[in-house]
Amino acid sequence: MTSSAPPPVDRTLRAILSIIFSVLCFSVLNAISKTLSQTFPVIEVIWGRYIFAFIFMLALFLPRSGMNLFRWHNVPSQIVRGLLLFFSSFLYFHGIAYLPLATAASISLTSPLVVTALSSKFLGEAVGPRRWAACCVGFIGALIVVRPGHANFEMHSLLIVGSTLCSSLYQLFSRRYGQTERPDASATMATIVGTVVATPLLPFEWVTPTLGWHWLLFVGMGVAAGVGHYFLTIAYSQAPAAVVAPFNYMQLLGAALLGYLVFQDIPDFWTWVGAAVIVSSGLYLGHIERQRYRALMARK
Structure with a gap:
């Protein structure tokens, strides 16, 4: 199936x-x-991420959108999308409790490659041999970071691998149904699903925050999650997934900087080598997409 014409x-x-x-x-x-x-x-951190994101969504969008905030054209797909995001968060939050942020970010950088590889099946977007080659190179980079079978292999890195797969599917669902759904309604549904799934698990492990600083972090986490997924939904509703996804590579810079400043984490040499391979493959994908976009525009 050929891809649709590029957006303006x-x-x-x-x-x-x-x-x-x-x-x-x-x-x-x-x-x-x-x-x-x-x-x-x-699980309490995950619950806080969702409940405060949901409160933020209500405060930001309800006055402007009214009940349209709770109207969706395809509810089953929205629920599946929300579940994918929840499991991605669940696995990722467990993983980064043990891994440096930059290491986790390096593994998750394969998400654009997974999105590209699956975009033909899910979205009907042409992939082609060069993009397949870039995906294969990127996955080799991921193996360099994870190093299965090596003495320094960290089992918790597999949690990030699972999270990345869920995140990639979430992004594909965002792209597939984003053009028929309101971005604010889609982002709100994701927070509703996550809150509903996490809440029953909360009583088994609840620890009451006693410091104002902790409450501030919980609220800030929810706001960052709500804003982040709102703009993610906008991005995948405005352009093909293979165009948008490579810009996710910027998260490595943020993870490395915050990991060093906040946790004094310094990734090892092979993590940087693997990350460089992954980013290079992503940049090549971006180059291919720019060429493809220009060729499509020239034929119009």
Whole structure:
């Protein structure tokens, strides 16, 4: 199946700016969640991420959108999308409790490659041999970071691998149904699903925050999550997934910087080598997409 015609330039630019801002929000979110996970159970951190994101969504969008905030064209798909995001968060938050942020970010950088590889099946977007080659190179980079079978292999890295797969499917669902759904309604549904799934698990591990600083971090995490996923939804509703996804690589910079400043984490040499391979493959994918976009525009 051939891909659809590219969106107007202004929509593509809007999508790129949205994904960049989304990545910045997620970098802050991950740093806060790792900080809170040192004191609170991970399920409580995940619950806080969703409940405060939901409250933020209501405060920001309800006055403007009214009941449209709770109207969806495809509820089953929205629920599946929300579950994918929840499991991605669940696995990622457990992983970064033990791993440096930059190591986790390096593994998760394969998400654009997974999105590209699956975009033909899920979205009907042409992939082609060069993009397949870039995906294969990127996955080799992921193996360098994870190093299965090596003495320094960290089992918790597999949690990030699982999280990345869930995140990739979430992004594909965002792209597939994003053009028929309101971005604010889609983002709100994701927070509703996550809150509903996490709440029954909460009483078994609840630890009451006693410091105002902790409450501030919980609220800040929810705001970062809500804003990040709102702009992620906008990005994937404005441009093809293979165009938007490579900009997720910016999260490595944020993870490395925050990991060093907040946790004094310095990734080892092979993590940087693997990350460089992954980023290079992603940049090549971006180059292919720019060529493809120009060729499609020239034929119009």
